[in-house]
Amino acid sequence: MPGFEIFGELEKQHVNEVLETGILMRYGFDGLRNNVWKAKTFEQQFAKKMQVNHCQLVSSGTSALTVALAVAGIGAGDEVIMPTFTFVASFESILALGAIPVLVDVDETLTLHPEAVENAITSKTKCVMPVHMCGSMANIDALKHICKKHNLVLLEDACQALGATYNNIPVGAHGDLGVFSFDFVKTITCGEGGAVVTNNLDLAKKADHYQDHGHDHIGNDRGAERHPFLGYNFRISELHAAVGLAQLQRLDEILSIQKRNYLILRKAIQQIDGVTFRSVPEGGEENYSFLNWFLPTQALAEKAAQALAKEGLDGNFYWYKNNWHYINGWEHLKNATAVSPLSKEISLALHKNKTKDFSKSDAVIGRTVSSLIKLSWTEEEVQKRAGKMVGVLENVLN
Numbered sequence: 001m002p003g004f005e006i007f008g009e010l011e012k013q014h015v016n017e018v019l020e021t022g023i024l025m026r027y028g029f030d031g032l033r034n035n036v037w038k039a040k041t042f043e044q045q046f047a048k049k050m051q052v053n054h055c056q057l058v059s060s061g062t063s064a065l066t067v068a069l070a071v072a073g074i075g076a077g078d079e080v081i082m083p084t085f086t087f088v089a090s091f092e093s094i095l096a097l098g099a100i101p102v103l104v105d106v107d108e109t110l111t112l113h114p115e116a117v118e119n120a121i122t123s124k125t126k127c128v129m130p131v132h133m134c135g136s137m138a139n140i141d142a143l144k145h146i147c148k149k150h151n152l153v154l155l156e157d158a159c160q161a162l163g164a165t166y167n168n169i170p171v172g173a174h175g176d177l178g179v180f181s182f183d184f185v186k187t188i189t190c191g192e193g194g195a196v197v198t199n200n201l202d203l204a205k206k207a208d209h210y211q212d213h214g215h216d217h218i219g220n221d222r223g224a225e226r227h228p229f230l231g232y233n234f235r236i237s238e239l240h241a242a243v244g245l246a247q248l249q250r251l252d253e254i255l256s257i258q259k260r261n262y263l264i265l266r267k268a269i270q271q272i273d274g275v276t277f278r279s280v281p282e283g284g285e286e287n288y289s290f291l292n293w294f295l296p297t298q299a300l301a302e303k304a305a306q307a308l309a310k311e312g313l314d315g316n317f318y319w320y321k322n323n324w325h326y327i328n329g330w331e332h333l334k335n336a337t338a339v340s341p342l343s344k345e346i347s348l349a350l351h352k353n354k355t356k357d358f359s360k361s362d363a364v365i366g367r368t369v370s371s372l373i374k375l376s377w378t379e380e381e382v383q384k385r386a387g388k389m390v391g392v393l394e395n396v397l398n
């Protein structure tokens, strides 16, 4: 999956163009920058690629989530529905705005179970945040329908699914807002960076202002710009945007290498009795950054992940016992452990997660193993790996 695997001359060339002007900031200094606008150019190209009207680049995927939630009007005491299987940025961004993360079970799509979402809606619910984990997607139509019915914002976290599509439209472009990350282990990287995409001009304008201290960006004198509302600094730098712009040119190539490698592994292990795969909603196409598979029981899946590692097959993740991606490992969240005081309301809501029943999620994530697809493997190497994998899995299952 990671774009850093094919980092090269093109990235250097774009960065050098910025270094030559010395203008590392994305705004202003018009006379000195020699018409180099990396962030602005990246935004235009990314919006086009994602088939949306607007893109706002920011400093990270976590910032992008925070900006998206803020411009959607989510704040103090509002509830945001998010999955039990995700990355910590989901609840971090919700909490940063004084809102309340409501954790909800996942199904075999590895993200939000639509029925569980509907059951979790209260009078305080404002937003549903599916997280398209490990290269594939939520049942977007079902979630769209629920959001429409209950007048909720649909915010897609597509940080791990760049390039995946649903009904031929990129994942991230279906909700009111979509969010991407370009951190160092994502499909394309700029070191640190993120993007908010939307078709809604009002939300796009708010995102543009909010991520730069509330500046309205009217005129060309920064000091004279007005502030229609309070903002923050979530800006990306020109240096980061330059790397991202180069990587964006490689996206199609990255996706096609991933697909080739993924299919080799999948064809090999699908013949093993007991191996099944993550469900992809009808009309969906993965970005092939991970091959996600299930074994019949939790014990077998854990054993398989360990056995693969022992045989030197790295990159087979067992999320159920991982501190980053599954609720099992989020002691700090469940205990509301923060560096500064949280409101009573939030603290109470977080503590509830200690006793909540997430057995439906356990039943899915406990059986899941995700095999990272690398870009640097040659076809021959993947074939070899596939053969080894089959041997290990047959051994575990017999």
Ligand SMILES: *Cc1c(COP(=O)(O)O)cnc(C)c1O
Residues within 6 Å of the ligand: 060, 061, 062, 063, 086, 087, 089, 090, 131, 133, 157, 159, 160, 181, 182, 183, 192, 193, 194
């Ligand atoms: C990486 C990631 C993020 C956050 O992105 P950063 O750029 O690392 O802040 C958010 N959500 C998911 C699902 C991610 O994988």
